[in-house]
Amino acid sequence: MLFVQKIIPCLAVLIHIISGGEQESIHVRTNYGTIQGYRKFYNGSSVNQFIGVPYAAPPVGDLRFRKPKPPQLWDEVYQADSFPPSCMQDLLQNDAWLIPNQNISEDCLYLSIYVPGNNISLSNKSQKSVMVWIHGGGFTAGQSSTFDGSYLALQGDVIVVTINYRLGLFGFLSTEDEHARGNYGLWDQIAAIEWVHENIDNFGGNKSSVCIFGESAGGYSVGLHTVLTQNRGRIHRAISESGAVYSPRAVAQQSVVVAGRAARSLNCSTSSNKVIINCLKTISASALLKVQGDAAFGFQENETFINRLGPVIDNELILQNPVDILRNKSSPSYEFFKELDIMAGTNNAEGGLMYWRMMKYQQPYSFNISEGIPQKALCDIVAPAAASGFSAYRDQISKAVCDQYSVSDVSLADQARSTVNVYADIQFIIPTVQTLDAHSEQTHGGRSYQYIFTHEPSFTWIQDRPPWLRGANHAGELPFVFGLDHFYPPGRDKPEEERKLSDTVMTYWTNFAKTGDPNGAGNSSLPEWQEFNPESRAYMNLSLTPGPGRHLYAERVVFWTETVPEIMQPPLANPSTTNIPGDDGNNGSILNISFTLLLSVLSFKFLVH
Template identity: 35%
Template sequence: MMGVKLCFLLFVLVVDCYCQEPTVETKIGTIQGIQSNKTFRNNVYTTNAYLGIPYSKPPVGDMRFKRPLPYGNLTSPFNATNYGSPCPQMQYPVFGMHSTNEDCLFLNVFVPTATSDREERHAVMIWVHGGGLISGSGQLTPGEILAAYGNVIVVTINYRLGVFGFLNIGDERAQGNMGLWDQREAMLWVIENIASFGGDVDRITIFGESAGAVSVNVHSLYPPNKGLFHQVISQSGSARSNFGSSSPQTALARYLGCDISTSDAIFECLKKVSPEDYVNLQQQFAMDSIKFGEITFIETIDGDLIKRFPLDTIRDAFRNRSPEVEFMQSLAYINGLNGNEGLSNLIMMANGPLNDVRINKTTMDNSLIPMMLPFVFPGHEVPHHVLKNIALEYTNWTNPDDATEMFVKYAGDVAYNVESAELRNLHAKGDASRTWVYSFDAVIDQHMLPTPDWATKANHADDLAPIFGYQMDYKEAFNISNYQPPAWELDLSERMMTFWTNFAKYGNPSGNDTVRWPEFELDSMKHLVLDKTDSIEARQYAREVSFWREVVPGLLEANADCGKEPKHGTASSAINVFTYSRYCSILFFTFLLFSII
């Protein structure tokens, strides 16, 4: 009998903990959520979670490849106690959740039960997930602990991925960047409805990691977004130099057996192809990097949200002000990178255990350096002697034959570090800009991506777990069970959640705390290093920016000048040729010397 009573008591406790149903009255109807209790460091944190709320009409049928439209009124009361479907994607090793459901434009709202820090309402943080624009969903990073620990409202969102989110055929039938427009539609939903949840529309921060960081940077360069958000956190991503410029739809259509004789035939076929066929094709090509790359869709120039490559806008703005950059500089901004982003690129070199991967100097110089240069100089052929100069810059002179670690350094610089540093430098140039920079160096026990044992700094995506209080869906996303982070990681998580939510609440990550995170200024270039013990360092990637934005372009310009013939037809033409050649040699030597000092 005692056992029956105990079981009944446990049942009542479970019902009390997980089945209470908070409701909120909104413009679009009554929304019924669920009270959630999550444990972090032996403390129970309570939030009201409203899950799977549709913010856009389903992008199916004639709405496939179209920009999103507001969902409108909900059935009332709307049951918001379960996550909505992820957008179509294959099951990836990281961030992936297998789905073939195009009705996927949902968001989730996590509201702390504590009194807001200001009488007028809670600050709001909108999370844009990463995953290369081909995978991920809002539910992989549950917001309960971040919301409750930092006393802010956290919103996570889904957006269209792959061909469904980024097909661009150049006209109104599919103009590209639908996934980015989905993100903006979710922001508009927040502006219209978050006050009903106790949110402050004048304190909205957008933040994202990897492709999510690229996305929030794109939104920060779009002046019509003024008022939708006020602060930006960019984690491991920037405004890229080389967005999609090819036409992967032709390759995709061919692999799907479509008629590819005309662009109209391709579009009509892709409009009718089933999500299952597309996801199955992704799965089929998952281990073939060339074929997979041929069917990968990313951001493109759509003439509205993205009118030109964002990095071109950024580089021009160092000389000429533009409305895009003025808007970006008006936003408080945190820009950060993980200590060794390039470790994520080492996976493609592995045929076995990652610890056994070794890259020799010949492979590095002749294959890997040219392969990744389109990240920096899209559409440009780089001459051999310039490639040689780059190879010298990325040589480990204590052991020049082993290029493994230098490849990781090179991959991180060209894919992440230089562009991110350039963006934060430009932001800090604004007359009233407030900029903070960090490096997440901590080598956590359980990496998000495969990582060699010799890594001395954090890999790409390692910052996600501490940011969300170790509440990520490890089993679903990473096939990791029973992860127990050590105490120092939980300490780090507390500090990071405090910094991030302070920024959302006060516009300053240090808030009113005694630990100070100095603002980034161009004369001192101080940044915070997040590790077992935090510290302050300076001039992160200053040399790399100088090399890639001054030295290498100088070499390319010198090469172009040297390719021009001197004037002929005078008695001194032979001397002119000799002098000109000598001038070019001296010029190249000067750049070479500067780059290896």
């Protein structure tokens, strides 16, 4: 980012009170100009909010499909009092009540800052730790405005920053060459982190104590940032919720095919990648968004778990598959990864995301998905799909998955829970364990912590869940991280025991952000959260009665990290690399796990032993 004139620290903050009103306005000088935020009150405590601050120039016109540029300096006071539009996406109507601005735009690179404090002065000597939130949404949806950082900021006396970043084709279209390398959304995140590093001291923040945290696609993003040396000195801790750097979804595949499909849908010539990008830059944002679904997800209806629109290996920002990066223990990326404090975890019903994907098989397999999933559907559909990425070993691994996840002589509901665990394990559980094993394998370096969130909320953010799904679905922990008063609808009952759990989660999270230890620096009434290492694999079970444990889902972890690699030994003479369907979409898998997972399980023992 370009250098601009630095502001003298003692002149960083000016404050005045709006005449005739109770709301106080706050002026803070940043490197780009003065912004005006407002102080709001939550249960008697105040939070200074700066909403919709530009951290980059609008990525429009010739800046589409390019790395972000710094924002222009402004002379007038910038009113940081309203949420910007969401980045280009199809807004989910179920979440509309949580999104204060229902507009979408390419001009969306803004962040919001939540600073706790009853004092009028935002002294740059307060040195509060900073938490930067990266939202989820599969790299195609989501916005910072869904997340009010006020309650978390107050609970832990930290500064919370939430950011927007480009999504879908706008954030991740790639021709995998110099014409469009991709990863613009990741570059946006880096630019936002850099903005925080350059400016947060003017808000009373400590730029030497920055924790990034995110969920789902935000969790994958956090994981990727832990191996990107561009972040050295700018981030110090990381929390990945339901998304780890080892996950098959952390890196997208076949981006060139997606770009070509989008171009053809919009009548652009595909004679060269340069022609494709030049044409797509002239297309209206609404037209480009309209073709995004078919371009990225229209290969085949049931092929849903390959990520085709997200971060890519671009030979500039991401030089290798993250698994390969972490195998090279002498690389700068590995050294950076090791020096960070890392917390990572999952929910115990992540597999609920598979519920919708299995609906189409009800008639052919004669079952009602609200009652469960039969073993035959596991063995005929899910197991072969889970094994499809292993190509030459597909039949052996498919049988092993069928045997491992079959539940004999029990109800369809029990079999359903075990069946969806195939997806949960491949995408979330196993990659999280692998990430923490790689991070904690040596005694030197940052600290490692694992959690499992198991409480089924009284209000579920992701609606339409089957009766047999027990526990916390994907994203189920979010109301407890940001506060029930924000995430539960107005008028919705907020049970006292859930409020207590939310306080516990927010305290663990902010303790970690401040010290690298969720237990905090002093005495705590919370259950002690033990550090993770490859021998103990200690974790914290976050439920209404939190408590420690060891070796989470040990049998399933052993299956994917030991049994599956053993099946592939000795290697076949000429095993093919992988089976990824091409543009014609002829592969019939529901999961079609990427080659990333194959690399992960093969390299796992080398990483931790």
